[in-house]
Amino acid sequence: MNSLRLFLAAAVITLAAALAGCKSDSTTEPTPPDPTPTSIAEAEPNDATPQAVGTLRDSAIVVSGTSANGSDIDKYSFALPAQRSFSASISWSGGADLNLGVANGSGILMAYRDTGGNPENCTLTAMPQGTYVLQVLQASNQSQAYRITITPR
Ligand SMILES: [Ca+2]
Numbered sequence: 751m752n753s754l755r756l757f758l759a760a761a762v763i764t765l766a767a768a769l770a771g772c773k774s775d776s777t778t779e780p781t782p783p784d785p786t787p788t789s790i791a792e793a794e795p796n797d798a799t800p801q802a803v804g805t806l807r808d809s810a811i812v813v814s815g816t817s818a819n820g821s822d823i824d825k826y827s828f829a830l831p832a833q834r835s836f837s838a839s840i841s842w843s844g845g846a847d848l849n850l851g852v853a854n855g856s857g858i859l860m861a862y863r864d865t866g867g868n869p870e871n872c873t874l875t876a877m878p879q880g881t882y883v884l885q886v887l888q889a890s891n892q893s894q895a896y897r898i899t900i901t902p903r
């Protein structure tokens with residue numbers, strides 16, 4: 751008798767848990783921010799018209815490209831949907847000297863990093879909503895693969 755009562759109690763608890771599970775599944779919960787960066791590959795030509803690489807929300811945008819020589823200019827544009835800070839960084843594995851610039855949608859240079867170091871990076875604080883353009887130039891003259899990371903702050 752006692753064991754039957756225990757069995758029934760366990761069944762009721764299991765059923766209640768299942769119902770609770772169904773109920774919580776049907777409620778709308780906020781989607782947590784996706785920590786996975788968006789990875790984009792460079793597509794030439796991008797010397798004059800920037801290649802659009804997406805919208806910067808809560809995850810980073812990573813761009814893989816190659817600076818072909820000293821006269822290759824690589825431009826990438828991204829949208830900032832609301833005012834926020836972000837950082838931009840370029841890193842590479844090799845002997846080239848790459849430089850990184852950040853311009854706003856009007857083409858005004860907001861930051862330019864040419865330290866001779868690797869990576870080159872900068873952080874822009876409380877930037878208004880809009881379009882931003884990253885520019886990669888090199889002070890050397892060799893083919894050099896690189897990776898840019900745009901990180902929301
Ligand atoms: Ca290139």
Ligand SMILES: [Ca+2]
Pocket residue numbers: 794795796797822823824825
């Ligand atoms: Ca280019």
